[in-house]
Amino acid sequence: MEQARSLRLMLAAAGGALALGGFLALPPGTAVAQQKAIKIGFISTFSGPTAVIGNDMRNSFELALDHLGRKMAGLPVEVIYEDDQQKPEVGKQKTDKLIESDKVDFIVGYIWSNVLLASLKSAVDAKTFLITSNAGPSQLAGELCSPYVFSTSWQNDQTPQAMGLYMNQKGVKTVFLIGPNYAAGRDMLAGVASTFKGQVIGQELTKWPDQLDFSAELSKARAAKPDAIFVFYPGAAGVQFLTQYTQAGLKGQIPLYTAFTIDETTLPRQKDLALGVPGAQQWVNDLPNEQNKRFVADYIKKHTGSRPSFYGAQSYDAGHLINSAVVAVKGDTAKKEDMRKAMVNADFKSVRGNFKYGNNHMPIQNFYLQDVVKDQDGNFVLKTVATIVENDQDRFHDKCPMK
Amino acid sequence: MIYFIEQCLNGVQLGMMLFLLAAGLTLIFGIMDLVNLAHGSLYMVGAYFAATFVGWTDNFLLGVALALVATLIVGMAVEVVAMRRLYGRDHLDHVLGTFGLILFFNELVRLLWGPAGMTLPLPAWLNVAVPLLPGLFYPLYRLVIIAVTIAVALFLYVLVMRTRLGMLIRAGASNREMVGALGINIKLLYTLVFGLGAALAGLAGLMQAPILTVQIGMGENILIVAFVVIVIGGIGSIRGAFVASLFVGMVDTIGRAFFPDLLRLILTREAAATAAPALSSMLIYLLMTAVLVLRPEGLFPVSNR
Numbered sequence: 001m002e003q004a005r006s007l008r009l010m011l012a013a014a015g016g017a018l019a020l021g022g023f024l025a026l027p028p029g030t031a032v033a034q035q036k037a038i039k040i041g042f043i044s045t046f047s048g049p050t051a052v053i054g055n056d057m058r059n060s061f062e063l064a065l066d067h068l069g070r071k072m073a074g075l076p077v078e079v080i081y082e083d084d085q086q087k088p089e090v091g092k093q094k095t096d097k098l099i100e101s102d103k104v105d106f107i108v109g110y111i112w113s114n115v116l117l118a119s120l121k122s123a124v125d126a127k128t129f130l131i132t133s134n135a136g137p138s139q140l141a142g143e144l145c146s147p148y149v150f151s152t153s154w155q156n157d158q159t160p161q162a163m164g165l166y167m168n169q170k171g172v173k174t175v176f177l178i179g180p181n182y183a184a185g186r187d188m189l190a191g192v193a194s195t196f197k198g199q200v201i202g203q204e205l206t207k208w209p210d211q212l213d214f215s216a217e218l219s220k221a222r223a224a225k226p227d228a229i230f231v232f233y234p235g236a237a238g239v240q241f242l243t244q245y246t247q248a249g250l251k252g253q254i255p256l257y258t259a260f261t262i263d264e265t266t267l268p269r270q271k272d273l274a275l276g277v278p279g280a281q282q283w284v285n286d287l288p289n290e291q292n293k294r295f296v297a298d299y300i301k302k303h304t305g306s307r308p309s310f311y312g313a314q315s316y317d318a319g320h321l322i323n324s325a326v327v328a329v330k331g332d333t334a335k336k337e338d339m340r341k342a343m344v345n346a347d348f349k350s351v352r353g354n355f356k357y358g359n360n361h362m363p364i365q366n367f368y369l370q371d372v373v374k375d376q377d378g379n380f381v382l383k384t385v386a387t388i389v390e391n392d393q394d395r396f397h398d399k400c401p402m403k
Numbered sequence: 404m405i406y407f408i409e410q411c412l413n414g415v416q417l418g419m420m421l422f423l424l425a426a427g428l429t430l431i432f433g434i435m436d437l438v439n440l441a442h443g444s445l446y447m448v449g450a451y452f453a454a455t456f457v458g459w460t461d462n463f464l465l466g467v468a469l470a471l472v473a474t475l476i477v478g479m480a481v482e483v484v485a486m487r488r489l490y491g492r493d494h495l496d497h498v499l500g501t502f503g504l505i506l507f508f509n510e511l512v513r514l515l516w517g518p519a520g521m522t523l524p525l526p527a528w529l530n531v532a533v534p535l536l537p538g539l540f541y542p543l544y545r546l547v548i549i550a551v552t553i554a555v556a557l558f559l560y561v562l563v564m565r566t567r568l569g570m571l572i573r574a575g576a577s578n579r580e581m582v583g584a585l586g587i588n589i590k591l592l593y594t595l596v597f598g599l600g601a602a603l604a605g606l607a608g609l610m611q612a613p614i615l616t617v618q619i620g621m622g623e624n625i626l627i628v629a630f631v632v633i634v635i636g637g638i639g640s641i642r643g644a645f646v647a648s649l650f651v652g653m654v655d656t657i658g659r660a661f662f663p664d665l666l667r668l669i670l671t672r673e674a675a676a677t678a679a680p681a682l683s684s685m686l687i688y689l690l691m692t693a694v695l696v697l698r699p700e701g702l703f704p705v706s707n708r
Contacts, residue, residue, distance in 0.1 A: 049618040052519045181680040204663070207680045210624045212615045215413040215545070216659040222540075223406035236520060239616045247525070247542040247614070249532025269522040269616060 037078045038326055038333065041098030043091060043109040043119070046083040050209075050235040052265045053111055053311050054083070057133065059303055060312030061108065063295065064319025066302075072323045073331035080104065084115050086209060091115035092122060099126045105333040106131060108318045111234075111311065113137040113156060113184035117144075124148055127336060129325075129343075133318040134311055136362065137183045138190075142399030145360040148336075150343050152317040152350075153310075154282055155362050155394035156184050157191030160232065160259040162280040162367035162388040164195030167228060167257055173198040175257075176226040178217050178241075180208035180233065188232040188259055194395065201226050212240050218248045226254060234260045242273045262372060264309035267380045274372040274380065282363070283313045283352040284370050284384040291349040307381070313351045320348040356391075360400035364393045405539045410660040411653070412535075416545045418652025419552035420611055424625060425632040425644040426559060427603030433639020433705060434576040434596055437486065438494050440501040442604050442629070443622025444508035445481075449474040449605025450612040450621065451512060454521040463526045470609050471602055478601020482594045490593075509619050520618035523609070548610050555606070559641055572596060576639075628655075631687055635694045637701025646702060651687050658683040 042061060044054035058081060065077055080102055084091035091110070098104045099122055107123055108131045110116040116135040123130040124146045132140070132151045141155040167175065177192060177200060179185035185205060193200050202224045204217045221229050229250070233241045238261040245256060251273075258279045267274060285296050285307060295316055299308040308316075321343055328342030329335040346357050355365040369385040428442050452473045457466030481504070489500050524530075525544055532540040563569040574582045575592055583589040608622065615621065632651050636643025663679035670678065694702065 048620060049520060049616070055518070181677065186677065203676060205676055205680050206659075207684045211680075211684070213417065215416070216410060216656050219406065219409045219413060220660060223409070236616050236618060239522065240614070243522075243616075244542075244614060247530060247532070247544055249540050249542065269520065271522075271524075 036331075037076045038072050038322075038331070039102060039104040039106075040077060040079045040322065041095075041102060041104040041107045042079055042081045043084050043094055043098070043107060043115075044081070045086045045111055046081065047085055050086055050111065053235055053309070056265055056306075056309050056312040057109060057111070057315040059306075060295075060299065060308055060316040061133075061319050063299055063302060064316045064323075067294070067298070068319065068323050072326040073329075075326070075331045084110075084112070086112060086115070088112075088114045088118035092118040095119035095122045099123065099128050104128065106322050108133055108315065108322070110135045112182070113187065114182045116140070117183055120144060120146075120149070129322075129336070129339065131318045131321060133314040135184065136187075136394075138187045138394075138396050139183075141360050141362050141394045142396035143401075145400035145402055147340055147361075147402065150321065150357070150361045151363060152321055153314045153363075154365070155396060156187035157194065157396075158392055158394050159280050159282070159367060160188045160191035160230070161195045161395070162369075162392070163230065163257050163259050163278075164192040166278065166280065166369055166388050167192075167230070168195070168197050170228075172196075172228045172257075174201045174226045175199075175228045175230050176202040176204075176221040176224050176254075178204045178206070178214070178221065178229065178231045178233075180211075180237065181205035182208045184234075185232060189230075192230050192259070198227070209237065212237065214241055214244050215248070218244060218250060221254065222248070222250060228255050228257055230257045230259075231261055232259045235266065236269075238262060238266045239269045242270050242277070246273050262382070263311070264307040264382065265311070267372065267382070271380055275374075277372065278385075279370050279382075280367050280388060281310050281370050281382075282365050282367050283310045284368055284382055285313075286382075286384055287351070287353060287368075289349075289351070289353050292351040292353075295351045317348070317350050317352070320350070321346070324348045358393050358397045359402050360394070360397045361402075362394050362397065364391050366390050367392055405536060408536070409539060409541065410656055412541055412545070412549075413660075414653035414656035415649065416549055416652070417656055418649040419549050420607060421625075421629060421632050421652055422645050422648035423552055423555060423603055423607035423610065424629040425636070425648055426555070426641055427600035427607075428626075428629050429633040429636065429639055429641060429644045430559075430603070431597060431600040432633065433641075434572055435486075435490065435593055437489060437597075438497040438501065439486075439600070440498060440626070441481070441504035441508065442600070443626035444505050445474060445478055445601045445604035446608035446611075446622035446625070447512065447617075447619070448477055448508065449602075449608035450523070450617045451516055451521065452605065453609035453612055454523040454617045455516075457523060463529070467609055471605060474605025474608075475598045475602040478605075479594050479598035481601070482597035486597060487590070487593075505623070512619050518619065520616050522616055523612040525613045529613075544613060551606075551610065555603070556641075556645055563641065568595075628687065631691050633701075635691055635701060637703040637705060639705040640701070640703040643701055643703030643705075650690065654686050654690050655683075658686040662686070 044057045046054040082094040106129045110132045111134045113135040130149045134153050136155040177189045179189050256277050262274045262279050324347050325339040325342045329338045355363045358364050367389050369388050370382045371385045373383050375381045431439050452470035456469040460466045489497050529544045531543050533543045535541050632647045636647030662683040666675040666679050
């Protein structure tokens with residue numbers, strides 16, 4: 001009897017730990033009550049293993065505000081940061097809170113496609129502008145596109161599509177795909193398969209985000225004997241994957257191609273494991289435009305010891321996109337249609353170089369091949385190698401009813 | 404065939420990893436009757452210590468040894484400061500108290516080491532794949548994990564079953580007051596047992612660190628699987644934990660390796676690819692349910708409780 005009771009208790013306890021494990025202190029919002037201010041809600045992951053991404057996004061967004069003099073059209077800006085804990089249900093809750101109780105004018109952020117998809121309806125129904133500065137699920141580019149949603153990143157498929165094109169250039173004939181089993185993971189693998197001309201001889205989706213040991217999948221990939229492995233693992237999972245791929249002795253055997261697996265948030269831990277592993281991206285820290293030089297230089301100055309990632313670059317752009325809308329209506333954020341028209345023009349200096357919006361409010365932009373190199377101080381940095389594709393538009397824009 | 408052997412090795416390695424964690428958990432529960440949710444925090448602390456000490460000393464083995472000692476000390480300190488207040492209380496109080504410790508340790512680690520996480524890189528001599536059979540390469544480090552765990556299992560067996568200290572531990576598990584009345588310092592004994600459990604958790608954490616990354620909350624998900632292991636094995640039984648760990652490791656790995664292909668026979672490729680990871684991660688819980696139905700006390704019930 002005692003035994004059975006203990007068992008039940010322990011199971012309940014284990015369940016409790018699972019449910020509450022992500023509970024951590026939230027960073028306080030920088031809320032300053034002011035009468036007429038532009039209110040922006042910012043949702044990202046600020047706790048747990050991927051908090052480093054959220055911090056980079058926040059740092060970059062704050063830097064954008066610094067560069068704007070912390071005012072838009074002469075009005076002060078108030079930003080409320082909320083932690084989604086990388087969970088769709090929490091993200092939706094926080095989105096609702098920002099809309100209903102904080103009554104924000106804009107919601108920015110969203111790292112994870114599944115969090116964005118869960119939160120999307122709340123923003124669209126409330127006609128609150130949502131600027132996704134990372135997640136780009138295929139549904140959002142297609143049937144779920146909305147006049148109130150803009151992206152300063154990409155549609156998920158686009159980056160791996162560029163990688164597929166690069167693999168064609170390299171003469172890869174067979175590939176094995178590995179990625180996490182959630183909205184973005186499925187998009188990424190479909191994206192690479194859509195442009196890759198060779199044969200996809202295997203595909204593995206792993207449980208997300210808690211599966212961290214990829215030994216079974218790596219064994220499978222090795223047994224399939226492909227020319228190359230393509231992988232998508234954002235955040236800390238990318239460090240784990242690269243470590244295990246190297247430990248399994250695959251690094252010399254089967255070359256690796258990646259999307260969103262190596263970036264400035266993971267490189268400090270991937271180090272030389274990432275050398276020689278190519279990735280694709282719409283923004284690289286060395287892109288030679290003035291806006292980008294200023295962004296990167298000031299970021300490094302303000303946050304000594306860290307470098308901005310593409311997550312940050314997209315959030316920096318989001319700050320400027322919002323500013324362009326607010327300036328166009330001279331601070332009268334009730335004029336939603338005018339703000340929408342202003343944002344469609346993408347009339348601001350993007351750190352990736354200028355881009356256009358498609359009918360679905362997704363950027364039409366270039367994708368670059370990036371490589372990892374050691375700079376003169378011995379740091380590992382990303383560097384642009386080539387342009388893979390110019391003015392690329394996502395493959396779902398036809399499904400979007402907006403013209 | 405080689406592929407099958409490789410996947411079996413993966414399963415064994417995962418099982419061994421789980422055993423290191425489950426052994427400490429079951430030891431503490433079986434002997435001290437204490438539900439310790441903070442076991443995963445000690446796993447995390449072990450990994451952070453290892454990453455730090457290896458960085459300082461620039462010597463993998465020395466750093467790991469220091470980390471083990473440090474985790475042992477942290478474990479004993481936790482016992483003296485917090486756990487002592489919980490003995491003899493309801494299990495729900497244990498859950499509440501040790502859950503508080505999880506939050507405490509997560510925040511402490513954030514303060515000391517920052518939120519970004521660390522890595523524990525392997526030295527070059529360990530970071531290779533060795534040919535076991537023609538065409539079968541396996542990471543040397545994962546083989547080392549298997550070997551170390553078997554050594555730990557033997558050590559535990561000898562310690563608990565063949566030494567005077569082990570006899571006292573077993574006696575303390577049967578009747579705490581009587582052992583105390585016979586002039587044994589039962590408090591010190593419990594502190595030692597808890598420290599040993601903590602060191603085992605720390606060992607699991609630092610062994611796993613080079614494969615995964617060192618980060619806040621790293622012990623929470625794996626702790627749930629460790630609970631599954633000790634429920635299957637029989638609470639308090641180290642032998643049970645060993646067998647159950649192997650079971651769970653194999654079922655999980657073999658499930659992930661072959662289940663998607665089986666599903667493809669009955670579902671479309673797309674549906675199978677999406678459903679397989681979800682279903683295969685359920686397998687260990689199905690295994691646990693089956694064991695609970697057939698043998699509610701676990702595979703190796705401990706009779707003296």
